[in-house]
Amino acid sequence: MTEPILEGLDLSVVHGGKTILNVPRITVQAGEVLAVIGPNGAGKSTLLRVLGLLEPPTSGVVRFRGNPVTWGSRDLLVIRRRFASVFQEALLCDTTVQGNVTLGLRLRRRPAEAVRRHANAWLARLGIAHLARREARSLSGGEAQRVSLARAFALQPDVLLLDEPFGALDPPTRDELLTVLQSLLRQEGMTTVFVTHDRDEALRLGDRIAVMMDGRVHQAGNPSEVFGRPISEEVARFVGVETILPGRVTGERSGLLSVDVNGAKIEALGQVAVGESVLVCLRPEDLVIRRRDEQAAADSARNHLEGRVEQATPLGAQYRVRIASDPALGGVVALVTKQSFHELGLFPGSPVVVTFKASAVHLIRR
Amino acid sequence: MEIIWRGILEAVRLIVTGDPDVLQITWLSLQISGGATLLSLLGGIPAGMALALARFRGRGLCVALVNTGMGLPPVVVGLFLSIFLWRGGPLGFLELLYTPTAIVIAQFIIAAPIVTGLTMAAMQQLNPKLRLQLLALGASRWQLLWLLMREARLPLLAAVMAGFGGVISEVGASMMVGGNIRGQTRVLTTATVLETGKGNFDLAIALGVILLVLAFAVNYLLTRIQQRGRAT
Numbered sequence: 001m002t003e004p005i006l007e008g009l010d011l012s013v014v015h016g017g018k019t020i021l022n023v024p025r026i027t028v029q030a031g032e033v034l035a036v037i038g039p040n041g042a043g044k045s046t047l048l049r050v051l052g053l054l055e056p057p058t059s060g061v062v063r064f065r066g067n068p069v070t071w072g073s074r075d076l077l078v079i080r081r082r083f084a085s086v087f088q089e090a091l092l093c094d095t096t097v098q099g100n101v102t103l104g105l106r107l108r109r110r111p112a113e114a115v116r117r118h119a120n121a122w123l124a125r126l127g128i129a130h131l132a133r134r135e136a137r138s139l140s141g142g143e144a145q146r147v148s149l150a151r152a153f154a155l156q157p158d159v160l161l162l163d164e165p166f167g168a169l170d171p172p173t174r175d176e177l178l179t180v181l182q183s184l185l186r187q188e189g190m191t192t193v194f195v196t197h198d199r200d201e202a203l204r205l206g207d208r209i210a211v212m213m214d215g216r217v218h219q220a221g222n223p224s225e226v227f228g229r230p231i232s233e234e235v236a237r238f239v240g241v242e243t244i245l246p247g248r249v250t251g252e253r254s255g256l257l258s259v260d261v262n263g264a265k266i267e268a269l270g271q272v273a274v275g276e277s278v279l280v281c282l283r284p285e286d287l288v289i290r291r292r293d294e295q296a297a298a299d300s301a302r303n304h305l306e307g308r309v310e311q312a313t314p315l316g317a318q319y320r321v322r323i324a325s326d327p328a329l330g331g332v333v334a335l336v337t338k339q340s341f342h343e344l345g346l347f348p349g350s351p352v353v354v355t356f357k358a359s360a361v362h363l364i365r366r
Numbered sequence: 367m368e369i370i371w372r373g374i375l376e377a378v379r380l381i382v383t384g385d386p387d388v389l390q391i392t393w394l395s396l397q398i399s400g401g402a403t404l405l406s407l408l409g410g411i412p413a414g415m416a417l418a419l420a421r422f423r424g425r426g427l428c429v430a431l432v433n434t435g436m437g438l439p440p441v442v443v444g445l446f447l448s449i450f451l452w453r454g455g456p457l458g459f460l461e462l463l464y465t466p467t468a469i470v471i472a473q474f475i476i477a478a479p480i481v482t483g484l485t486m487a488a489m490q491q492l493n494p495k496l497r498l499q500l501l502a503l504g505a506s507r508w509q510l511l512w513l514l515m516r517e518a519r520l521p522l523l524a525a526v527m528a529g530f531g532g533v534i535s536e537v538g539a540s541m542m543v544g545g546n547i548r549g550q551t552r553v554l555t556t557a558t559v560l561e562t563g564k565g566n567f568d569l570a571i572a573l574g575v576i577l578l579v580l581a582f583a584v585n586y587l588l589t590r591i592q593q594r595g596r597a598t
Contacts, residue, residue, distance in 0.1 A: 091495055093496075093516075094517055108504055151503070161502070
């Protein structure tokens with residue numbers, strides 16, 4: 001692996017005796033989008049401020065292109081000017097849109113003509129050229145955030161830092177801007193650190209995902225690794241695993257593991273020794289539901305759990321169905337399309353069978 | 367009512383004919399209060415910004431002192447400054463008592479806390495995250511302060527107006543440390559007091575009207591600057 005463009009080593013931030021951040025090592029490779037996800041208060045924004053040289057860490061060092069950055073040195077401003085940030089609030093200055101987009105370039109004392117040309121190009125790319133002469137305070141939330149993005153891109157930063165840039169927008173606007181941002185990041189090959197608490201945003205933009213909780217990075221890797229093979233129960237819950245059942249590996253035959261979950265047998269793939277205690281993790285989208293009185297269609301699913309519908313919650317195009325398994329293993333949560341939900345005629349108390357493949361099971365050692 | 371009308375007519379006459387005494391008094395008032403306001407801006411804006419933006423020991427005490435200072439009675443300022451500038455006082459060797467400089471000092475002491483306090487409030491009402499955004503845009507320390515001042519320009523101009531308004535209308539301190547000496551330290555307010563005392567209501571009202579017009583003109587000018595490009 002090549003040398004990272006940005007690297008944090010032994011970073012810690014302590015405020016009033018409380019450790020907000022404790023990250024032994026985090027790296028950002030040139031050209032990648034690193035999505036940092038985690039619940040509110042996990043320390044994501046603090047990490048971003050420290051990496052962006054906007055807040056000094058209590059201890060540790062940030063390295064830019066391999067060189068450690070010293071706080072209070074003259075280099076600090078020079079290196080900070082290689083970055084650009086967009087926050088959840090657009091934080092525009094009380095002037096025109098044009099004045100906002102040119103601000104960073106003017107602070108760098110670039111020639112006026114180049115500043116104007118550059119700003120106009122980015123206003124156009126974000127689809128807000130027609131707003132150039134408008135006062136920033138008269139913009140809608142979505143427009144303001146486009147200006148904020150244009151202001152950051154116009155700086156042509158080496159690293160773009162995004163802190164929940166869509167957190168305050170309504171869903172359609174958010175979706176629209178995500179699409180715009182996604183294509184801009186790709187076209188520019190922009191090295192980006194993207195902080196969000198939204199899994200879907202992280203999946204859409206992230207080349208790599210870091211899961212942060214309680215100030216620490218619990219897991220970092222490519223999206224399929226983090227979402228498919230979470231290393232702990234907390235990470236599993238955050239990345240969308242809704243069914244977590246405690247069990248024990250009782251047997252192994254040609255790579256296929258038998259896991260005993262409170263008397264029921266579940267087959268799984270994995271590298272766990274016989275006799276070990278595990279947590280069986282199932283993603284709701286990997287589970288299929290059929291009525292118990294229906295004939296099972298021929299399928300390759302090795303696992304069948306019987307249960308009864310406990311609760312069904314509509315979520316737009318899908319239903320989130322919570323099932324109480326019959327030998328009481330615990331709650332199992334599955335996603336069912338609206339259509340099959342109605343075709344199956346499910347209601348609370350309906351007897352059902354939940355099926356899933358052995359490869360859909362992820363085991364976490366306890 | 368008759369008296370007031372006569373006073374207003376007298377004021378018009380004095381201004382139109384360019385009465386040298388009145389012109390001199392008006393000009394001196396403008397110079398003294400304008401100078402004192404300018405000095406209070408030079409001291410008060412940096413102090414207000416420091417109190418709003420920096421965190422240091424004793425900051426709370428400073429804020430409380432500034433807030434108290436915003437309501438400082440001019441006569442008390444006049445009294446203590448007189449004692450200091452008195453021939454036998456600690457600053458007596460400067461021989462400033464009964465000079466325009468003494469009035470400027472007194473008015474500076476009155477205006478500085480007002481400007482400081484309102485600057486502090488102006489800075490504190492900005493979104494605290496804006497500082498972070500401006501730093502992230504690559505602002506140096508001085509660029510940051512300049513941009514924050516520009517963001518707070520409306521309330522900052524209000525601070526200028528309040529400072530000027532506080533001193534142009536003040537009479538107690540000017541009287542005590544200036545002495546109301548004709549042609550030297552007589553300003554609009556002290557002259558008005560004198561003429562009222564002498565029963566020259568025409569002239570007193572004329573001076574009062576000039577004072578009002580002057581205060582209005584300066585504030586109108588500042589308001590125009592403040593509200594420029596702000597049609598909504």
